Amino acid sequence: MDSLEGIRVLEFSDDLGAYAGKVLAELGADVLRVEPRLDMLNRLSIDPDVTVGRFLHRSKRVITLNPDSSLATEEIEQLISGCDVVIDAGSQLASYGIDRHAYVVSRPELIWLRVTPHGQESVEDQWSSDLTCSAAGGFLGLGGWPDRAPTRAYGDQTWRMASLYAAAGALVALYEREASGHGQEVDVAADEAAATGLENALQFFDLEGQVRKRVGAGYAEAGSGVYASADGHVFLMVGRLSTRAGWANLVQWMVEDGALRAEELRDAHWQSQDYRTTTEGQTTFREIFEGFSTRFGKAELYLEGQRRSIALAPINSPTDLISNEQLAARGFFGEFEGEIVCGPPYRLGATPWRVGIGEDA
Amino acid sequence: MSVTLPLSGIRVLDFTWVGAGPLATRFLADFGAEVIKVESRQRPDPLRITPPLARGTDPLERSGYFANRNANKKSFALNMEHAESREVVMDLARVSDVCAQSFRPGTMEKWGLGYADLTSARRDLIYLSMPLQGNSGPHATFSGFGATLVALSGLHDLCGDPDRLPVGTGTNYPDHVPNPMHAAIAVLAALFHRRRTGQGQEIELSQLESTLNVLGPALEKALVGDPPARAGNRVVHACPHGVFPVLGVDRWIAISVMNDDEWRGLLDAVGGALLPFSDLVSLASRKAHEAEIEDRLSQWTKERDGETTSELLQSHGVPAAVLQTAADLLAEGSSLRERGAFVWKDHPVMGRSVYSATTPRLSRTPGAVRTAAPLLGADTEEICLELLGYSRERIDGLREAGVLN
Numbered sequence: 140m141d142s143l144e145g146i147r148v149l150e151f152s153d154d155l156g157a158y159a160g161k162v163l164a165e166l167g168a169d170v171l172r173v174e175p176r177l178d179m180l181n182r183l184s185i186d187p188d189v190t191v192g193r194f195l196h197r198s199k200r201v202i203t204l205n206p207d208s209s210l211a212t213e214e215i216e217q218l219i220s221g222c223d224v225v226i227d228a229g230s231q232l233a234s235y236g237i238d239r240h241a242y243v244v245s246r247p248e249l250i251w252l253r254v255t256p257h258g259q260e261s262v263e264d265q266w267s268s269d270l271t272c273s274a275a276g277g278f279l280g281l282g283g284w285p286d287r288a289p290t291r292a293y294g295d296q297t298w299r300m301a302s303l304y305a306a307a308g309a310l311v312a313l314y315e316r317e318a319s320g321h322g323q324e325v326d327v328a329a330d331e332a333a334a335t336g337l338e339n340a341l342q343f344f345d346l347e348g349q350v351r352k353r354v355g356a357g358y359a360e361a362g363s364g365v366y367a368s369a370d371g372h373v374f375l376m377v378g379r380l381s382t383r384a385g386w387a388n389l390v391q392w393m394v395e396d397g398a399l400r401a402e403e404l405r406d407a408h409w410q411s412q413d414y415r416t417t418t419e420g421q422t423t424f425r426e427i428f429e430g431f432s433t434r435f436g437k438a439e440l441y442l443e444g445q446r447r448s449i450a451l452a453p454i455n456s457p458t459d460l461i462s463n464e465q466l467a468a469r470g471f472f473g474e475f476e477g478e479i480v481c482g483p484p485y486r487l488g489a490t491p492w493r494v495g496i497g498e499d500a
Numbered sequence: 501m502s503v504t505l506p507l508s509g510i511r512v513l514d515f516t517w518v519g520a521g522p523l524a525t526r527f528l529a530d531f532g533a534e535v536i537k538v539e540s541r542q543r544p545d546p547l548r549i550t551p552p553l554a555r556g557t558d559p560l561e562r563s564g565y566f567a568n569r570n571a572n573k574k575s576f577a578l579n580m581e582h583a584e585s586r587e588v589v590m591d592l593a594r595v596s597d598v599c600a601q602s603f604r605p606g607t608m609e610k611w612g613l614g615y616a617d618l619t620s621a622r623r624d625l626i627y628l629s630m631p632l633q634g635n636s637g638p639h640a641t642f643s644g645f646g647a648t649l650v651a652l653s654g655l656h657d658l659c660g661d662p663d664r665l666p667v668g669t670g671t672n673y674p675d676h677v678p679n680p681m682h683a684a685i686a687v688l689a690a691l692f693h694r695r696r697t698g699q700g701q702e703i704e705l706s707q708l709e710s711t712l713n714v715l716g717p718a719l720e721k722a723l724v725g726d727p728p729a730r731a732g733n734r735v736v737h738a739c740p741h742g743v744f745p746v747l748g749v750d751r752w753i754a755i756s757v758m759n760d761d762e763w764r765g766l767l768d769a770v771g772g773a774l775l776p777f778s779d780l781v782s783l784a785s786r787k788a789h790e791a792e793i794e795d796r797l798s799q800w801t802k803e804r805d806g807e808t809t810s811e812l813l814q815s816h817g818v819p820a821a822v823l824q825t826a827a828d829l830l831a832e833g834s835s836l837r838e839r840g841a842f843v844w845k846d847h848p849v850m851g852r853s854v855y856s857a858t859t860p861r862l863s864r865t866p867g868a869v870r871t872a873a874p875l876l877g878a879d880t881e882e883i884c885l886e887l888l889g890y891s892r893e894r895i896d897g898l899r900e901a902g903v904l905n
Contacts, residue, residue, distance in 0.1 A: 140697070142689035158714075166689045181759050187737050190724065191717040258839050266762070266814055270733065270741060271821035274754035276836070279743065280823050281670035282659055288743040288752060289823065291733050292669045293658035299714045303681035308860035310688035311531050315506035315865050317695050323864035331841045334829060335856050338671040341842065342564025343552040344826040345854040351826060352750070356665040357647075365656075365665045372666065374651035381546070445642050452644060452651040454666060456729075457722035460654055460712070465639035471709055472723070479723045484678075484713035485686040489701035490693050 141167020141497065142490040146313065147222040149173065150199065151215075153183035154269075154295055155329060156228025156254040157195040158302030163224070163309060164198035165483070165492050171218065172199040175231045176206070182230050184268060186295065197475060198495055212236055220246070223322075224309050228254035228301075239324070250312040250322040252305045258328035267329075269295040276333025281340065283353040290353075300332035361415040361424035362386060365454065368437040372454040375428075378415055385449045389428075392447055398431035505532025506865045510691065513592050514538060514573070515601035515608070517545040518645070519675030520707060521630050522569035524683035525600055529572035530858040530867035536592065536883060537570060537874065540579040541905050544876055545570075554850035560876055561849035567873035568855050571845065577877030577905055584903045586612050591888050593621040597694075598687055602630040605640045615702045624700035626690045630683055634706035649674045653711040658718060661732045674711040682710040739786040740766075743823065744798045746806035752823040753806050755797070755813065757786075765816035773800040830854065847872035880904050 146168040150160040153175070164170035175183055186192070204211035212235045219225060219242065225232075227239060242249050253259045256267035257275065270291055273279040278297065283290035308325035316322055334341075340351040357364025362378035377385035386409070393401035404427060408414040415424070432440060437453035444451035453459065460466065461479075471482035475494050483492035510533040514525045517539065529535040539545050547566035554562040576592075578585050589611075593599060599618055601608055608614050608629070615627045632649065633639045650656045650668045660667035686703045694700055712719060718728050733742040733754075741756045757763050760781055767778055777793055780786045786793060801809060806822035813820035822828075829836050836842070843857050850872070858867035884890040884904070898904045 140693070142693045162685060166685075181761050184758065186717075186735075188717065188721075190721045190726075194716045194720055257835065260839075266817055266819040267821070268738075268741075268754075268756040268758060268819040270743075270754045270756045271819045274743070274752070274823040275821040277824045277826060277829050278669070279754060280752075280825055282667055283670070284661065284664060284667065287661065288733065288745070290660050290667065290743070292673065293655065293728070293730065294715055294718060296669075296673070296714060300677045300681075303677060303685070303714075304860045307527060307681055307684050307688060308862060310685060310692060311506050311867075312862060312865075314688060314692050314695060317692070321864060323862055326861040326863070327859065328839065328841075331836055331839060331859050332677070334836055334841055335859060336669075336671065336673055336676045337826060338676055339550075339552055339565040339568070340826040341830060341854050341856065342568060344830060346552040346554050346564045346850075349552070353667075353670050356660070356667050365667075372657075374647055374656060376645075376647060448643070450643070450645070450648065452648040454651045454656050455654050456657045457654050457715075457718045457727045460719055461722050465633050465637045465708070466712075468637040469634050469706070469709075471712070472719075478720075481712060481716040481719050482709060484682040484710040485703055485705040487686060487690060487701055487703050489699055490689065 140490060141493065142487065143168035143313075146224065147171070148224040148226060149218050149222040150226040151232040152226050152228035152254070153185050153231065154191070154195065155184055155256070155298045156226050156252065156302055156305055158299050159228075159252065159254065159305035159309065160199055160226050161195055162302070162306040165494060167490065167493065167497060168224070169497060170199040171222075172196055172201045173215070173218070174201055174203045176204070179231055179234060182234075184229065184298070194481065197480070200496055208235065219249070222249070223313070224250045224252065226252045226254070226305065228252070228305070246322070248316065248320060248322045250309060250316065250325065252309055252325045252327065254301050254305045254327045254329070256329045258331065259326045269297045272329040273297045273333050275330040276336075277340065278333040278336045281337065281351060281353055284355045285353055297329050297333045300336060301327050301329040304332050359416060359421065360412065361409070361420045366425065367429050367433050368435060368440055368453075369433050370436045371456065373432065373437050373440050374452045374454055376450040378409070379412070382450050388447045389449050392443065392449070393428075393431050396431065398427070400427045401431065403427060503865050505867070506862070508532040510534070510598065511596045512536065512598040512600060513589070513596040515599070515603065516630065517602065518547055519672060520679035520683065521600055521602035523676065523680035524687070525573065526569055526571060527680065527684040528598070528687065530869065531865075532867070533598075535573040536596075536879070537573045537575050538578050538580075538589075539575065539876060540577055541876065542579050542581065548876070554853060556849060558849050564850070564853055567847065567850060567853060570873040571855050571869045572871055573874055574879035574883065575874035575876055576883055577880045579903055579905050580611060582901065582903045584898065584901060588888075588898070588903065589613055590618070590621045593618045593625065595887060596622060596625065597691070598626045598628065600628040600630070600683070600687070604643065605629075605631050605635045619700070622700075624694055624698060626687060626694065626700050626703065628683060628687055628703045628705065630679070630705045630707060632706070633708045635704055647672055649707055649711060652708055654715055654718060655711065658715070658728065658730050660730050662730055666730055674707060678714045679705070679707050679710045682713070734790065737783070739783060739790050740793050740797055742794055744794075744801040746801050746804055746809060746822070748806070751806050753801055753809055754821050754823060756819045758819065762818050765818045766813070769813050769816035769818060770797070770800050773797070843869045845869060845872040848875060877905075
């Protein structure tokens with residue numbers, strides 16, 4: 140049995156809410172996605188890359204509506220009458236003249252996810268994208284180099300965040316409906332979702348008056364940040380806070396390996412964060428450490444770093460990940476209709492995640 | 501009329517700490533679950549000592565980083581290194597619906613508190629573990645923290661300018677949204693299943709695998725031999741798509757032209773500033789001149805006020821928004837503050853401080869931040885007396901033995 144067996148979801152969504160439909164589908168809901176009309180595409184945020192579309196929609200049934208708009212509206216009304224959850228993201232459904240408020244009376248058990256860039260009460264005619272919502276929520280400002288423009292998170296993460304909150308909201312509403320019999324509206328704003336991803340930036344301003352900004356490749360401190368390996372980069376964190384022992388372990392490893400000037404890293408001034416944050420400290424450490432680290436591959440550095448209790452991780456590329464031994468051992472990648480596909484975000488013992496369309500759909 | 505919160509009656513025994521786990525359980529608490537956070541003076545949640553800090557000298561009760569993740573929770577002080585703690589946890593499990601933990605694999609089992617142990621106390625328990633890379637496999641017991649996961653997952657590599665080192669998102673992003681929300685979703689799905697069938701279950705959330713799901717297309721493109729690479733703010737299907745300077749110190753506007761209509765809107769809005777490119781009515785032709793367009797657009801934006809420029813571009817149908825800092829977001833009148841995205845709560849040590857509000861908004865049974873983060877052990881006494889039914893003598897004995905500490 141699937142977690143959401145018997146739950147019918149109707150999805151009218153661009154990429155803003157599409158991951159919510161995927162989450163519900165892969166927990167066992169029957170998700171019917173209504174493809175937008177071609178003339179609507181300019182007002183919708185849809186990545187035309189077919190791989191993105193396959194990833195987001197492979198576990199949904201997909202239909203197109205009658206090209207006659209008034210007939211399509213009738214079809215939609217019929218579809219809504221048979222479903223438990225509507226995902227209404229972007230402007231697609233509104234353009235058919237469907238008024239969600241009407242259903243509060245006629246279908247009180249319906250759960251209606253309204254996913255918008257800036258909230259359902261915001262101006263309808265605002266022009267938005269993943270990038271502009273990331274800016275409006277502040278998330279964009281934390282990534283990038285201080286001497287250049289901030290840079291975005293890869294892969295429409297603002298849309299993914301909005302979808303995650305929408306899916307979680309749908310589940311809270313479904314759970315509650317089992318007791319009360321009543322549905323409700325779930326309102327998600329993408330910019331607000333992005334503002335939940337600010338780590339501690341809100342509290343830094345509130346409590347200490349500091350405005351957190353982008354810091355480039357990591358902390359401006361010797362021992363913490365991105366360093367070169369023979370085949371790419373690693374992220375290292377030794378010296379700071381709880382990673383003090385890691386510094387000694389790293390230097391010991393470098394000394395054992397005969398790394399040039401490794402002994403210098405035992406000098407007392409390296410114990411001081413003030414020194415580690417000087418330009419001289421950062422440059423000197425980089426020279427000495429990269430003289431060592433560029434002789435090894437990142438996976439090799441990772442394994443030996445783990446053995447020696449050093450916080451060092453490979454900066455994996457997507458290509459590294461598809462041959463990653465941990466993911467392979469766990470059978471993370473699966474097969475679906477002849478393609479290798481991304482595996483589950485969670486593993487439920489009794490009601491497993493599943494890819495593809497359920498048998499009873 | 502007061503509405504019963506959707507998860508009222510659900511009790512969560514919460515061993516998660518630091519990053520992702522506490523936000524997952526906070527989501528459940530916001531919607532009415534009673535979350536009992538277990539920690540101890542010997543091993544407090546490390547975020548309790550992590551900046552930013554409110555004024556004062558208290559060593560454990562001033563972190564805003566901790567507070568935001570632990571609103572609406574109760575705190576139960578229990579020294580897990582003490583042998584007698586196991587019995588207390590079994591008593592708590594007996595009256596709990598969910599147990600959540602984010603320890604390294606094997607830790608709960610070492611204490612005799614794995615899934616099989618706890619279900620002997622509570623048959624229909626939902627048990628969530630959130631190990632970094634899963635409970636099995638050759639890297640299962642590898643250590644790591646937020647920044648490790650950003651690097652392992654590919655996110656670090658995929659973000660930043662192509663001519664420089666990769667930068668990631670500048671945060672431990674997987675800890676803040678993808679992993680807590682996937683965890684909350686999995687628990688809610690299991691609760692829904694239990695409500696319909698009476699059956700509990702075990703959930704394993706590998707934080708790496710959860711993060712990979714928000715990067716799924718990047719992996720699937722690599723699998724078909726077309727791996728993506730970091731590209732700054734550019735995307736394949738839009739141009740221009742970037743972040744441009746406006747008047748002020750370190751002030752920026754995001755502009756994304758997603759189609760040819762929006763390009764025509766941009767040409768109109770900038771009044772001749774992009775004249776040399778006005779013939780580039782297709783994406784392919786704009787892509788061929790992307791750097792020049794970006795440069796010319798920067799020259800135009802940098803002389804202008806951000807808000808005025810954003811309004812001008814919006815009025816021409818061009819997606820644009822001024823980059824907000826934390827100070828902007830929290831300022832009175834900001835659109836997110838007006839929406840209610842932030843709430844301020846009084847805390848006995850910190851005073852009044854800011855929390856992220858509950859998102860999403862549910863119309864009939866909304867969640868809320870009801871109480872500030874708990875002081876360590878604030879609820880130990882009440883839970884022992886009222887929930888576990890321990891006698892005064894027993895509680896005193898456990899305190900003297902250093903179990904409840």
